[in-house]
Amino acid sequence: MSYFSIEGGRSLYGEVKISPAKNSVLPLMCSAILVGELFIENCPKIGDVLVMCEILNKIGGTVKWQDGGLYINTENVHSTVLPEEETKKIRASFFLVGAMLKRFGTVTVTKPGGCNIGSRGLDIHIDGLKSLGAKVLETENEYIFSAERLQGRTFNLRYPSVGATENLIMASVTALGETILKNCAKEPEVKDLCDFLNLCGGKIYGAGTNTLRIQGVKKLKGKVSYLPLPDRIEAGTFLLLFMLVGGEGEISFVGKKNIYLLMKKILDNACNKDGFCVNIYREKIYICANGFPEGLGKIVTSPYPGVPTDLHPLISAYASSAKGITTIEENVFDCRFAYLDGLKKFGAKFTKKGNVVTFNGTKLHGAEVYAPDLRGGAGLVLVGLKAEGKSKVFNGDVIMRGYDDFAVKLQKIGANIKFAKE
Numbered sequence: 334m335s336y337f338s339i340e341g342g343r344s345l346y347g348e349v350k351i352s353p354a355k356n357s358v359l360p361l362m363c364s365a366i367l368v369g370e371l372f373i374e375n376c377p378k379i380g381d382v383l384v385m386c387e388i389l390n391k392i393g394g395t396v397k398w399q400d401g402g403l404y405i406n407t408e409n410v411h412s413t414v415l416p417e418e419e420t421k422k423i424r425a426s427f428f429l430v431g432a433m434l435k436r437f438g439t440v441t442v443t444k445p446g447g448c449n450i451g452s453r454g455l456d457i458h459i460d461g462l463k464s465l466g467a468k469v470l471e472t473e474n475e476y477i478f479s480a481e482r483l484q485g486r487t488f489n490l491r492y493p494s495v496g497a498t499e500n501l502i503m504a505s506v507t508a509l510g511e512t513i514l515k516n517c518a519k520e521p522e523v524k525d526l527c528d529f530l531n532l533c534g535g536k537i538y539g540a541g542t543n544t545l546r547i548q549g550v551k552k553l554k555g556k557v558s559y560l561p562l563p564d565r566i567e568a569g570t571f572l573l574l575f576m577l578v579g580g581e582g583e584i585s586f587v588g589k590k591n592i593y594l595l596m597k598k599i600l601d602n603a604c605n606k607d608g609f610c611v612n613i614y615r616e617k618i619y620i621c622a623n624g625f626p627e628g629l630g631k632i633v634t635s636p637y638p639g640v641p642t643d644l645h646p647l648i649s650a651y652a653s654s655a656k657g658i659t660t661i662e663e664n665v666f667d668c669r670f671a672y673l674d675g676l677k678k679f680g681a682k683f684t685k686k687g688n689v690v691t692f693n694g695t696k697l698h699g700a701e702v703y704a705p706d707l708r709g710g711a712g713l714v715l716v717g718l719k720a721e722g723k724s725k726v727f728n729g730d731v732i733m734r735g736y737d738d739f740a741v742k743l744q745k746i747g748a749n750i751k752f753a754k755e
């Protein structure tokens with residue numbers, strides 16, 4: 334079992350460089366099926382990306398870590414059956430369906446396994462692909478998609494699902510005619526995918542808005558080198574960490590517009606006090622936190638541009654010892670609260686009713702806890718860094734699925750933390 338061992342209670346000082354966003358990199362890797370060759374600059378070597386590498390490898394693609402990034406070539410992909418074991422591990426494997434279907438006319442994909450943060454339906458992906466002309470055969474364990482051709486249509490997503498929007502963009506960018514996607518996800522990572530595909534010759538209009546007009550082109554050109562946008566969830570994680578444990582830091586390579594709401598909440602509620610300052614200049618956040626962190630009032634998660642659900646457990650980590658009340662209402666996933674068991678062991682005081690958890694910040698002590706999922710686990714690490722004494726966060730691998738060099742970045746700013754496997 335892997336774990337983080339932590340000695341908490343230290344203030345942190347120094348610079349943290351944010352990596353490109355996991356949730357941009359994964360769909361970009363899927364789009365390599367359409368563009369043939371692609372180089373992802375400064376690609377984070379995180380667990381989910383390594384699993385996607387394995388999937389591309391197993392179906393005949395070439396994947397190489399070189400020159401500080403990830404080179405992908407899918408020209409020799411020969412299998413249209415996605416490997417079961419890896420496909421089950423990451424939800425993003427399903428985002429390959431649109432591109433595979435367009436390129437090969439068929440794809441077989443194992444049903445993604447259960448998920449720790451919610452039910453995570455696929456109905457919008459499937460209905461959208463059907464509207465473009467796909468046929469779907471569902472067996473006990475898998476979906477088999479086929480399409481003689483994909484024809485542009487108008488499709489209204491009943492919920493702005495990030496993955497379904499991305500899947501449909503990839504299915505339609507080289508489909509026949511025009512596709513109009515309404516009620517799309519507006520997350521910056523979706524826009525990043527559109528920007529990349531447009532760079533390769535795609536004709537996607539309205540990127541970053543809730544309506545996309547996609548004029549199918551015959552072919553996309555590959556051999557493009559691309560730097561994905563910064564990871565806004567990683568940036569938010571480090572911002573909350575500095576606020577929580579105190580100290581002074583600089584967080585660089587930040588898409589500042591993309592974490593604006595979190596920044597605003599912090600500036601309005603927690604940071605207008607003596608001893609705190611947060612400044613944003615160019616792509617950097619400067620932060621000094623030499624006072625007592627205060628509660629954030631009410632936080633409601635929702636699709637972009639709302640507060641991201643992926644920051645919910647990190648905000649809880651902050652709230653568990655920030656003076657006063659913070660209430661978090663979770664509106665995207667139906668069971669994102671598994672991390673609360675761990676927080677209780679640290680001594681956190683909270684009440685939970687339905688999808689709302691209310692924290693009354695208190696002094697925390699070290700504990701041994703289990704990371705239930707990626708963001709919940711990262712939240713527990715933050716609490717371990719705040720709590721006086723020794724802590725262990727087990728199942729550390731789940732955190733390494735999404736945080737690049739997490740322990741190393743923390744050590745560089747003075748945290749007493751180690752990642753180990755036994």
Ligand code: EPU
Pocket residue numbers: 355356359424425451452453454455456457458459492493494495496497518641642643665666667707708735
């Ligand atoms: N949903 C459906 N039917 C569908 C698709 C989604 O009911 O066909 C529901 C889901 O069950 C969920 C909600 O819609 O309740 C949102 O799901 P969405 O499809 O938007 O999420 P996703 O595409 O599976 C991506 C990120 C997640 C992030 C969500 C929401 C990637 C690889 N993953 O997932 O990232 O939480 O969008 O912003 O892009 C993470 O990084 O920790 C993470 C979980």
